[in-house]
Amino acid sequence: MNGLCQAIAYVCTIACVNSLGSITLMSFNRYILICHHEYYDKIFKRPTCIAMCMFLYMTGLTLVLLNLAGIGDHSFDRKSLECIWDRMATYYYTVAFSVVLVWIPVTITGIFYIKIYITVRKSTKKITEVTCTNHNLKSIKLARTLFFIYLIFSCCWIPYALIIVIDRNDTFPYEPHLLLTAFGHLHPSINWLIYYFTNTKFHKAFNELVKLDKFFNLFKLKKRIEEMEMSKTATNSKDILTKTQNFLSSSATE
Numbered sequence: 001m002n003g004l005c006q007a008i009a010y011v012c013t014i015a016c017v018n019s020l021g022s023i024t025l026m027s028f029n030r031y032i033l034i035c036h037h038e039y040y041d042k043i044f045k046r047p048t049c050i051a052m053c054m055f056l057y058m059t060g061l062t063l064v065l066l067n068l069a070g071i072g073d074h075s076f077d078r079k080s081l082e083c084i085w086d087r088m089a090t091y092y093y094t095v096a097f098s099v100v101l102v103w104i105p106v107t108i109t110g111i112f113y114i115k116i117y118i119t120v121r122k123s124t125k126k127i128t129e130v131t132c133t134n135h136n137l138k139s140i141k142l143a144r145t146l147f148f149i150y151l152i153f154s155c156c157w158i159p160y161a162l163i164i165v166i167d168r169n170d171t172f173p174y175e176p177h178l179l180l181t182a183f184g185h186l187h188p189s190i191n192w193l194i195y196y197f198t199n200t201k202f203h204k205a206f207n208e209l210v211k212l213d214k215f216f217n218l219f220k221l222k223k224r225i226e227e228m229e230m231s232k233t234a235t236n237s238k239d240i241l242t243k244t245q246n247f248l249s250s251s252a253t254e
Helices: 002-035 037-043 046-069 091-121 124-131 134-166 174-198 200-210 212-253
Strands: 074-077 082-085
Touching: 002 037, 002 046, 002 074, 002 082, 002 091, 002 134, 046 091, 091 134, 134 174, 174 200
Parallel strands: none
Antiparallel strands: 074 082
């Protein structure tokens, strides 16, 4: 069972590095397309893209192979309750893991989106130049979607990156470790919702498969009916009150 747990942990490490690294590469892609469009076709050729993907796999694989040199380990963590890299095996490996997995993607991706924002908002003239074509409009919309994914990624993984470094002596209770580890791994599960609400093509294609729009329309219809019923109730109450006041006034006059 130990061997199976280690294998699962190895795959998890490589997958996490690829997942979070992909967000960085996508932000780099949008940055070049929007801010340095003239270099886009030169940089993002098929061999270059394959090399970028291989680099991510090699980075994750390197973190795993370091275990063979006695640096770090992968095992079952009794606080996060999963097969994952051993945060207590080598502290400096834990710090390096935190930096590679979270802080480098967060920092680099943040810089790219700041530069995109500055380029788009630099001046009225620049906005006109960047958004004048339908192609660039789509690029900026996609950049906005990826930025929301970046925000979710940061909110999910930064607390985890902090606790594994701060809890050097393993004195924290298991609850924060369990919750923050689960919260970190939750981030890919939220991405589809971001695409659903921000990407028109994804929205239409998803509705054709799952018919989620009918659920939302049904929810809106139900809410509208409830509001109408509440409005009718309020109106009826007001009418009853008015009639009562009129009756009392006529009675007092008599």
